[in-house]
Amino acid sequence: MxxxxxxxxxxxxxxxxxxxxxxxxxxxxxxxxxxxxxxxxxxxxxxxxxxxxxxxxxxxxxxxxxxxxxxxxxxxxxxxxxxxxxxxxxxxxxxxxxxxxxxxxxxxxxxxxxxxxxxxxxxxxxxxxxxxxxxxxxxxxxxxxxxxxxxxxxxxxxxxxxxxxxxxxxxxxxxxxxxxxxxxxxxxxxxxxxxxxxxxxxxxxxxxxxxxxxxxxxxxxxxxxxxxxxxxxxxxxxxxxxxxxxxxxxxxxxxxxxxxxxxxxxxxxxxxxxxxxxxxGIETLAVRMDRYCENAVKAAKFIQSTGMAESVSYPGLEGDKYYSLAQKYLPKGASGVISFSIKGGRGAAVRFMDSLKLASNEVHVADIRTCVLHPASATHRQLTDEQLAAAGIDGGLIRFSVGLENIDDIIDDLRQAFAAIDS
Known part of the structure; x- marks a missing residue:
């Protein structure tokens, strides 16, 4: 079946x-x-x-x-x-x-x-x-x-x-x-x-x-x-x-x-x-996951194209360190979550997130709505610097969870937030 x-x-x-x-x-x-x-x-x-x-x-x-x-x-x-x-x-x-x-x-x-x-x-x-x-x-x-x-x-x-x-x-x-x-x-x-x-x-x-x-x-x-x-x-x-x-x-x-x-x-x-x-929720999982993965690849490519991120992590992105493993274990897609470390560290990350309008700043992920989080300030706040480093997290790291909105609207929101910190 x-x-x-x-x-x-x-x-x-x-x-x-x-x-x-x-x-x-x-x-x-x-x-x-x-x-x-x-x-x-x-x-x-x-x-x-x-x-x-x-x-x-x-x-x-x-x-x-x-x-x-x-x-x-x-x-x-x-x-x-x-x-x-x-x-x-x-x-x-x-x-x-x-x-x-x-x-x-x-x-x-x-x-x-x-x-x-x-x-x-x-x-x-x-x-x-x-x-x-x-x-x-x-x-x-x-x-x-x-x-x-x-x-x-x-x-x-x-x-x-x-x-x-x-x-x-x-x-x-x-x-x-x-x-x-x-x-x-x-x-x-x-x-x-x-x-x-x-x-x-x-x-x-x-x-x-x-x-x-x-x-x-x-x-x-x-x-x-x-x-x-x-x-x-x-x-x-x-x-x-x-x-x-x-x-x-x-x-x-x-x-x-x-x-x-x-x-x-x-x-x-x-x-x-x-x-x-x-x-x-489970009954719509298949159609939702396809859309999450499709949106995430496009959003990850856009973030990468801006030149304003030190690094972009998304296993479904060609060139990502885990792309080959993702092709093996995740051939349908690598979920809708993107992590990227913004240039300028913690301060720039906070300004970027506070400038987003469509994406919600919330302690959640994998929602139908696009949401964003600063792990070092929230979910991983109790970790030591050594533990943060071991988990692949720095002060500029942003977790961006794409939702089911139109991808053009998601990218427009990213674009204006990057512009806000570049001005």
């Missing part, structure tokens, strides 16, 4: 007399015929619904759709992309463990990994996104449990060599977790390139309209957890009736464990209405 058709039909098939769109089940609770029926569901939550802190019918339909779009076995939505990132690591790491991550990732993720998880006794070993196989292998420790990277990094726009990272991860017996937020399954399906777990901030392109904050984790169902490194998967979980996840749920043990342990305890599940809105 083509992805355009999947976007509309996966996850929810109405029966005779039922609504065509995914219904909003605005309920916290579900009724059972007997106490024994309730007990049976607590023994095995995959049999039915317990409570909307675990699962909701509206969200369940969206989870099934996203799992199908990514080619995975199962998915679990969360209340934010940050919650999805946190759960993706906590599901297999505990105090005393470590994991390897690309240094070229979202600033909030860097802080989560370097500060918050460190307080929990989990070490993140940061490596260069372009590290060789030998350098990646050298980063591993006996207690390393995973690798993590972004398909297209926010905001550096580096492209991860997924096959290389998957090869190293599997050589060390650990899964590769990929944040596929900017690419979406329409542009890239990391599981097909060897990744084991995929996650998204659904607040971005999957939603597309800036109306809900959410996240999702997708389990490929293919990673072999029985290599001795993951007793949390292969030994009885005493907190849940002694269940062994790989035995009870061999189709997707990772995501079932995440739901039964982390979602049960953390409760970071999205509301039904948020999932309904997310589904509406």
């Amino acid at each position: 083509k992805i355009e058709t999947q976007l509309l039909h996966e996850g929810y098939t109405p029966k005779n007399g039922e609504p065509r769109v995914v219904p909003i089940v605005q309920s916290t609770t579900y009724v059972y015929d007997s106490t024994d029926d309730v007990a049976a569901v607590f023994d095995d939550p995959t049999k039915s619904l317990i409570y909307s802190r675990f699962e909701n019918p509206t969200t369940d339909a969206v989870e099934k759709k996203i799992a199908a779009l990514e080619g995975g076995a199962a998915a679990m939505c969360t209340s934010s992309g940050q919650a999805a990132t946190l759960c993706s690591i906590l599901n297999i790491c505990q105090a005393g463990d470590s994991f390897v991550a690309s240094s070229s990732i979202y600033g909030g993720t860097v802080n989560l990994f370097a500060v918050t998880l460190a307080k929990m006794g989990i070490e993140c070993i940061f490596v260069d996104v372009d590290a060789s196989e030998e350098e990646l292998m050298a980063a591993f420790k006996p207690n390393t449990k995973a690798m993590f990277g972004e398909t297209i990094a926010n905001p550096a726009l580096t492209v991860l060599d997924i096959e290389k990272w998957a090869k190293v991860a599997h050589a060390n017996g650990v899964p590769l977790i990929i944040d596929n937020t900017f690419a979406t399954p329409y542009l890239c399906r990391p599981l097909e390139w060897g990744a084991d777990i995929v996650m998204h901030s659904t607040s971005k392109y999957l939603d597309g309209h800036a109306v809900q904050v959410g996240g999702v984790i997708v389990d490929s169902g293919k990673f072999d957890w029985s290599n001795g490194k993951f007793p949390c998967m292969t030994e009885p979980d005493e907190s849940y009736h002694g269940i062994v996840y790989t035995e009870k749920y061999p189709f997707a043990p990772y995501i079932v464990k995440a739901r039964m342990q982390l979602m049960r305890d953390l409760g970071c599940y999205p509301a039904a209405n948020s999932s309904f809105l997310l589904n509406l």
Whole structure:
């Protein structure tokens, strides 16, 4: 089935007399015929619904759709992309463990990994996104449990060599977790390139309209957890009736464990209405992503032509450092986000952004409307100069997210803003 058709039909098939769109089940609770029926569901939550802190019918339909779009076995939505990132690591790491991550990732993720998880006794070993196989292998420790990277990094726009990272991860017996937020399954399906777990901030392109904050984790169902490194998967979980996840749920043990342990305890599940809105966004993903990519290439070429940028980063631009990797992993396009470092540094960047009229200065990205952000002042403000440099960010860097407006209007806005700082 083509992805355009999947976007509309996966996850929810109405029966005779039922609504065509995914219904909003605005309920916290579900009724059972007997106490024994309730007990049976607590023994095995995959049999039915317990409570909307675990699962909701509206969200369940969206989870099934996203799992199908990514080619995975199962998915679990969360209340934010940050919650999805946190759960993706906590599901297999505990105090005393470590994991390897690309240094070229979202600033909030860097802080989560370097500060918050460190307080929990989990070490993140940061490596260069372009590290060789030998350098990646050298980063591993006996207690390393995973690798993590972004398909297209926010905001550096580096492209991860997924096959290389998957090869190293599997050589060390650990899964590769990929944040596929900017690419979406329409542009890239990391599981097909060897990744084991995929996650998204659904607040971005999957939603597309800036109306809900959410996240999702997708389990490929293919990673072999029985290599001795993951007793949390292969030994009885005493907190849940002694269940062994790989035995009870061999189709997707990772995501079932995440739901039964982390979602049960953390409760970071999205509301039904948020999932309904997310589904509406997903249904138009294919047509939106084509337009984003088309607009971004033209905008990137214009910015480059002005001579007012020290550098322009867009993987879909010929001559970009990551153009060849983008051609491999992102043949349909490289999303609608452009990063460029303006001549004159931080001061010039601020004047340029304040001169824009069509583009909104906001802490968001991947919207239907063009928006702009100064990462060093906002999303990456808590990072040290060294961390900023490792993430490919300087004071003049601007993240420009093209929307679905007419490209001539977007370019006219860029032109007048450049003129404002050149006057």
